Amino acid sequence: MNILVILKMVPDTVEELNVSADGKSLDSEFLRFKLNDPDEHALEQGLILKEKSGGKVTVIALDAPEVDDVLYTALAKGADRAVKIPVSQAGLGTKATAKVLSDFFSSGAGAVTPDTLVLVGTYAIDDLEGELAPMLAVHLGLPYLGVVSSVAASDHGLIVQKEFAGGLRGEFEVELPAVLGIQSAEKPPRYVPVAKVRAVMKSAKIDEVEIPAPTDTVCLDVQRSYKPEAAGRAEIFEGSPEEVADKIVDALAKSGVI
């Protein structure tokens, strides 16, 4: 199986997010980037699939701060090839990102073969224009399914599980080639020790594939961005743990459950 995993860098929400002076975009001063969570699961699912059914895993990312670390880490985890497209991810909407990636597939550096499976995180926290996986699927003319939490190879392609709600899942049969949006891998993403990543940094190389930057970076007109107002903010109980517990018990009594 030719497994391609798209890795996207997103702002790290552990850091304080501020809106910049233009009132629309994020202030880049304190911004740090990290791999989008579901993308990490997409990589893990790709690696699990490779271990179980064979194949090759290629990870692909657009340029962003700290992206090299992420790509090397993916190689250390077991990916076979890492590709960086030197088009900046910053300020790029989902549509434009999907366009750049589909250009990559038609560039000769990454063709869609009959056994191609493209794995993408099912959503990203900055998907204002839509999710990447379905948009890429349209560009590539491939079938798409999202919110996937398990993928296994079968005679006719893949058997995948999609999450609905309330713990209910659905099993689907998917023919290759296809694009899947991964919610979570079968197992939590593996840990790779720093020494291994460092060794990979010395021995492996990240392929850079030049793709023309898109002319339209975003298709939406953001007028204003802001932090949510603390309008419905909770009444905060102060004091020692004992005092706080007393107040919570009062609140429980007031709502009639004790």
Added chain:
Amino acid sequence: MDPVKINLVGMPGIVCLWILTVLAFGVFGWRVSRLIKLIRQGRYEDRFDNPGRRLLHALKHVLLQPRIFNERAIGLPHFLIFWGFVIYATCFNWNLLRGLFPFIPIPYPEELRIVGLFLEVFSVLVLISLVVAAGRRMFFPPPHLHLSFDANVILVLIGLLMLSTLFGSGFRVVADGGHGSAWAPFGTLLSKAFGSVPPESARRLAIGMWWLHMALVLAFLVYLPYSKHLHLLASPFNVFFSQAATRPVGDLTVPGAKEDMSAGASRWQELTWKQLFGGFACAECGRCDRACPATASGHPLQPQQIIQKVKNHMVRYGLEGADGTVPKLVGEVIREDEIWACTTCMACMSRCAVWNEQIPLIVALRRHLVSQGQVEKNIQDMLGNLQRYGNSFGKSDRMRAKWTQGLPFKVKDARKEPVDIVWFTGDYAAFDPRMIEITQTTAKLFNLAGLDFGILYEAERNSGNDVRRVGEEGLFEMLRDKNLDAFSRVKWKNGTRIIVTTDPHSYNTLKNEYAFPDGGVVVRHYTELLDELIRGGKLNLNRRLSGKMTYHDPCYLGRYNGVYEPPRRVLAALGLELVEMPRSRDKSYCCGAGGGRIWMEDGPNIKERPAENRIREAISLNEVKTFVVACPKDIAMFRDAVKTTGAEGKIEVKDIAELVAEAMNVEDRKPV
């Protein structure tokens, strides 16, 4: 009466002795050389530095054996057995030389009256010790003492050697006319029992005893290398080569390593030769198991078993060449839950009488697991956080100095303003909401003492002490390098460059493992600093506290670095009466947090967590209401344990800085 001048099995005695000797020494030498070849398959580690200090260390701990005496019942008997053995070994060699080379103009040892007397007296003392040792094994075996067949063999053998000496003396007295002598008191005593034996027969029996004695020792020589009693040959070398002889035990660096050690050991050949050698020195006495908090809590770990399993595995597949698939060292020979149970508290190593090093061995096995990504989810998350944010709390590094916001003064940024002292706060003191108040209190004390100190703000990273002990060597190196880089940007005032730490774990790694490039840095724990400040009159204690308290020695401060007195002096200066727990100082009982355990799950079979056991120990001291600690992780662990043991109201866990602040009325004072 020369014992070799007789005919045995149709040959002159001297020829028999030569044959026996060459055979015995030949087999012994061949066996020892195989063992040396075996351990040389391990990885190289330089334990040949500073031979002078090593020799002194070995002499002290081999000849005087202070660690044997940490268990009183067996201390003196072992000491006597050891010295009896040394003397007998000397006399054996003397006998052997005299027997093999009759032209040497010296008498047999027994023929010197003073030596004879000495041998007799010692034989009796050794026999008594043997009775004690056998009685202990049969009737009062301490837990974790390995009751092996080997052990019984040696006791019987030593007994026979002693008896052959005494009986030989007795027969000699009869042969010499039965008058006896004050130089052979026990021989004389025994000779009364042999009164009916004719002198000639007695002479032959005396010679028989000599031969029996020699033959037993030569047989023992053959038996020794492949038995657990290799201990008596290997342990002096083990002590000589021990890390503690020349370096702090709190340093996990492998000096002179020729390979990358960061991936640890998946096969026995990937351990260092010293780690392999330790198994031969182990006497299976169980001191380490009895000291181990993981063992006591019901974890599957027994430090002695780790050493023994490695040895047996190596012997089986490296020496005996057993057939079949070699079981995996990590996972099969030694289970993962054994490997993860260790709190790296150093109790085992500081108790071991042959100075074995269990912790570096366990860390080598952990490194292999980490290299394979076989790490429990909590630890994975923690390591991921440390990689990304430099702290185990997964908070932004920019929040590290947030605790300073509640202070009435500004804490200097040591990277921007000149300082005398850099305070390395550590993760728990800076991020744990339960700790922040104490950290602020400590800052106020430093401020009132007029210290010119600063912190590294967001540049400080987790020190990596526990990361290294979890087995993530690469991450440790990354954190260490980042911290060293931050320290290199510190604007020091002229004068002593002091780094003070709150956390004993950080203290250990900064002091012993960081190898500050310019060397001119002194690392201090805050208890040491408070002690100096109080003694120097820099902290005015205007109120004497009263009452009884007990003090818990943190593993990484006490056992690892020998800091026992400074915190005690501080407490005494405050006016508090210190009641020591039964296990204090180097016998202090771990809280269970070290070596990354604070981030791990306790399995379902845990009988009693170490911290709970410790709190119960403190409560059993009468009228002690305060449990004083000097480590942020201790605050977390013991405050939890107070709740889970239902000891709230009975005892309160306090940081030493809080008590100093009470004695100074810190809250009423204006900051400097």
Added chain:
Amino acid sequence: MAKSILVLAEQLRGGISDITYEMLGAGRAIAQALGVPLEAVLLGSGTSQLASSLGAADKVFVADNPELDLAAPETVAEVVKTLVDKTGADIVLVGCTNVSLGIGSILAARSQMPLVNFCRAIKVDGGGLVCTSQLFGGKILSDVKLADGRGIIGVYPGAFPIEQGRSDRTPPTEAIDVSVQPSKIRFKQYIEPASGDVDITKQHVLVAVGRGIQTQDNVQLAEELAQALGGAVCASRPVIDQGWLPLTRQVGKSGMTVKPRVYLAFGISGAPEHWEGMQNSQCIIAVNTDPKAPIFDGAHYGAVADAVELLPILTEKVKMRKG
């Protein structure tokens, strides 16, 4: 000037999802402001009957075709696109739910309409619309202007009240003929969550635990409080993913939607995916060490404290109060 608004109604196993009513309510408000009709499209087997509950729409297009049950997103997107081309609808509302995820994006990629995702509020502004989207895990809101009033809006579950999308009237329906192309994605079967566990949707009191509970052992502390209160324990996704509690206890997007009288959240930061599943609880009490945790923005009562420390104390106090 806009022509009409189309809501892609969502149904799963023959039941209309809440999101459908939420979208109908939101759509009704815009439709009124713009003076255009509100239409809905409902796909799948048995939908001719189901359509009667969508009375908030002026008209419901129905494709009662079993082949459309859990059809591939591209198939559904194709049906919607054909309908948009036919009716000239210029605003399409699609739910940001697991079931519908991706349909809006495919539609946006195939048509000339832009998509505004994760939308929590919609305002009419002149001839256009201003949509408020929730980004970065709920930490930032962005107002996006659709100047010509054309676009696909991904509606975040729980953002709009359900009541306003319900109606007693029976809407006019129009059957649409859909020829379903064979798809490369075929639904095989449902995988039910393990049964036999407590049904957390039926509890009056829920004690919920999140990442802040730290260890599996600590889940027991929550269990004890739940017992004292006569309720049950539930959790956010990280706790379920660790395997500390079964899937049946998950609250949020992929888990259950609960509405207990009291929801006690311990060590839960309040990511949108979790909030979605518990926001309609009558009383939310949140305990978290981070004073900036988003959960405090929506909870009724809060305490900045360590859940592990507070839980046993609270359990004791509850027992004392109950006598």
